[in-house]
Amino acid sequence: MITFALDTATPVPALALVGDDGAIAGMWLGQVPGGGRRVLEAAHHLFGASGVAPSDLGQIVVGIGPGGFTGLRIGIATAMGLGQALGIPVHGASTLEALALGAAGLARPGEVTAAVIDAKRREVFAAAYAIDGDALREVLAPAAWDPATLAEALAHIGPVVMVGDGTALVPPASSLRVAGGDAPHRVDASLLVMRVRVSGPLPVQPSYLRLPDAEENRLRRIADEATT
Numbered sequence: 284m285i286t287f288a289l290d291t292a293t294p295v296p297a298l299a300l301v302g303d304d305g306a307i308a309g310m311w312l313g314q315v316p317g318g319g320r321r322v323l324e325a326a327h328h329l330f331g332a333s334g335v336a337p338s339d340l341g342q343i344v345v346g347i348g349p350g351g352f353t354g355l356r357i358g359i360a361t362a363m364g365l366g367q368a369l370g371i372p373v374h375g376a377s378t379l380e381a382l383a384l385g386a387a388g389l390a391r392p393g394e395v396t397a398a399v400i401d402a403k404r405r406e407v408f409a410a411a412y413a414i415d416g417d418a419l420r421e422v423l424a425p426a427a428w429d430p431a432t433l434a435e436a437l438a439h440i441g442p443v444v445m446v447g448d449g450t451a452l453v454p455p456a457s458s459l460r461v462a463g464g465d466a467p468h469r470v471d472a473s474l475l476v477m478r479v480r481v482s483g484p485l486p487v488q489p490s491y492l493r494l495p496d497a498e499e500n501r502l503r504r505i506a507d508e509a510t511t
Contacts, residue, residue: 284341287365288472291322291358292350292378293400293448298325299472300335306473308333322361342371344475346378348490349408349425350400355489363487374484376475379410379425384474386446386467387414394442395422397459399449402427407449408492409433411440417481427493430454 285307288299299309312325330337345362348355366373382398390396397411407430411423422440430452437443443459446467453459462468 285335285339286342286344286476287326287337287340288344288346288376288475289322289326289358289362290346290378290381290470290472290475291354291361292346292348293354293470294351295448295469296322296325296354296358297346297470297472298322298329299476300329300333301473301476307335309471309473311469320357322357326361337365337369340369340371342366343373344376344479344484345373345487346381346470346472346475347375347485347488348378349402349427349492350378351403352489352491355491359487359489373487374479375487376478376485377425377490378470378475379408380412380419380478381472381474382447382470383410383412384414384417384419384477385469385471386444386462387416389446389462389467390414390444391442394444395437395440397423397437397443397445399433399445399447399453401447401449401452402493405429405452406493407433407452409447409449411437411443417477419478419482425490425492434459 286301290297294314296312300307343362343366362373379398383396395411400408402408406427410425412419434454446462450461
């Protein structure tokens with residue numbers, strides 16, 4: 284069975300086609316404004332370059348975040364629309380888990396892997412995992428963190444290797460290191476499929492971990508009006 288996987292939770296959207304024996308093809312979209320809106324166009328090129336037709340797909344797996352509100356909505360809407368058009372199931376998978384799993388080979392003995400995504404508003408989305416092969420054990424639950432508070436929490440865990448576009452926001456500490464290279468800091472969409480195969484699918488519902496900006500602004504206006 285061939286699976287189309289996509290993740291638009293980060294500024295670098297990721298796409299992949301995965302067969303029973305592993306990844307067939309994959310690509311990342313450039314880190315430019317509105318990159319998530321180019322997902323369908325990119326998918327068209329991916330299908331053409333790999334020789335896979337949409338009718339060949341057996342399922343779709345989409346990253347459910349956490350991540351940016353607009354990006355997540357675009358990715359999930361794309362996956363659900365394509366799944367409905369093709370009459371195939373759509374499954375969810377954690378963006379943070381896939382990001383951590385992509386750095387599994389970079390962790391030193393005894394190190395925990397922390398996946399860190401820039402959440403804007405001077406916060407990061409992060410979680411930490413102990414990785415054994417394809418298996419992940421959650422050490423620090425996914426949450427929206429103040430970077431300094433996250434650094435303190437990770438310091439209590441022990442040696443940690445960090446991956447993701449939010450690592451630059453985390454204050455340095457002796458027990459923390461950032462993985463080298465660019466690849467570990469991007470989501471590999473094919474690993475979303477691995478998470479579904481190993482641990483089962485998640486509901487296709489966006490994991491925001493905090494209120495969207497529009498809702499925060501609405502509540503702020505209500506509070507301001509109540510005090511005037």
